[in-house]
Amino acid sequence: MSDEDSEADGDGDIDAEPGTVAFFEERLDAAETALEAAETEADLDDIAATLADIETDLDAAELPTPDEEDEDDPQEVLESRLSSLRDGIEEQRGPYVEDVAEDVEAAGATAQDTRWTDDGQTQVLDAVAAFGEAVDGHVEVEKVESAQEAGDALWATSEAIAALDLGPDEDSDAIATLRTAAQTLNDDLEAAQAYEDLSVREKLTFEGFYEVIEGDHQKDYPPELNAILVWEKRYKDHRDPEDVEPILLAFELLDSEFMEENILDVFERIAPPEAYEPVQQRASRRDKQAVRVLGKIGDQRAVETLVDFIDGDGDPALQRVTLQALGEIGSHEATQAVANRLAADTDSVRSAAARALGLLGDTRAIEPLTDVLAEDDADEVRASAAWALNQIGTERALEIAAEYADDRAYVVQVEAEKAAGV
Structure with missing residues (x-):
């Protein structure tokens, strides 16, 4: 790769000789720094494109092989860093409104598929009511009187959330509010008393x-x-x-x-x-x-x-x-x-x-x-x-x-x- 190619790929500040292990390490270091500073989905898309370019160059490079049996293979080490950075991109994306909808749908399945004790049934209804209050202003959660009804209401709410026109950058606060409420709902349902939580005598x-x-x-x-x-x-x-x-x-x-x-x-x-x-x-x-x-x-x-x-x-x-x-x-x-x-x-x-x-x-x-x-x-x-x-x-x-x-x-x-x- 020529110096001009390096500059075209955003590698103008890379000092190492192209095609060397140090060259790829510096490019990955730059990508890691950019990931830490990323604030928007567009920033993450740019970093993902950079990693794709690095992968292409890495596949074509002829890196030295280990001299000793217990020595790390440079190719494998670089590929591992590349994979970790990609994982980091995915972890930093979102949250998306679709993720919230999936959390609420899962809560609906838990409410309806679990056999609850009398106390557990009350705890489920309280959890759904609290969730409704937390998301008020974004979606409306139907009032319910049984866990079966709670499941239906939460599935309807999940569909309503998925239909909201909320973007991960411009509406991050709203999505964060909905996601926190959904996670709290699932935690409350997990803590509610199910039949399977009882002892044999109970x-x-x-x-x-x-x-x-x-x-x-x-x-x-x-x-x-x-x-x-x-x-x-x-x-x-x-x-x-x-x-x-x-x-x-x-x-x-x-x-x-x-x-x-x-x-x-x-x-x-x-x-x-x-x-x-x-x-x-x-x-x-x-x-x-x-x-x-x-x-x-x-x-x-x-x-x-x-x-x-x-x-x-x-x-x-x-x-x-x-x-x-x-x-x-x-x-x-x-x-x-x-x-x-x-x-x-x-x-x-x-x-x-x-x-x-x-x-x-x-x-x-x-x-x-x-x-x-x-x-x-x-x-x-x-x-x-x-x-x-x-x-x-x-x-x-x-x-x-x-x-x-x-x-x-x-x-x-x-x-x-x-x-x-x-």
């Missing part, structure tokens, strides 16, 4: 969880278990899904193995369909109690999860409870997977598989059950196969089971006599 109280505890029962410990048992009784009496919602809430919130086990006991007794999702999540961790509950609920969506557990990872107890649950759910999609367990090494697992096939009632299971009844070494398993044939109950299934009325094992004889109608 959330349960807020939801009316403890309201069913009356009289002397209020002193029973722990009160959470007492309340759950009352909600269980109400659900049994009325089968109203609303009566199981407090139990589900406690299951979600209470971080206690003792309470989780007791709630699962409740679910096992009342088998509410509404409990499927949270119980399935726990069952997916191979929790035996949760698997049992899925069987009681009987939702066929659980079949895919349970079939994956049917081998039990070498855990016969998990295999047995899974087979029982699949039988109770009653989906014929599980028949083949269950029938495969008739070949399990453990007697109790084979017995559970046979009984599960009986609960499934799929006539495709007659043949494998017949083979078990004729060939299995364990009388317990053979008796379960005979029981399963009785459960399937077709003429052919009953005839097969009835053939064993004189079996060596009394438990098999009992099932054969049932099949024969004796």
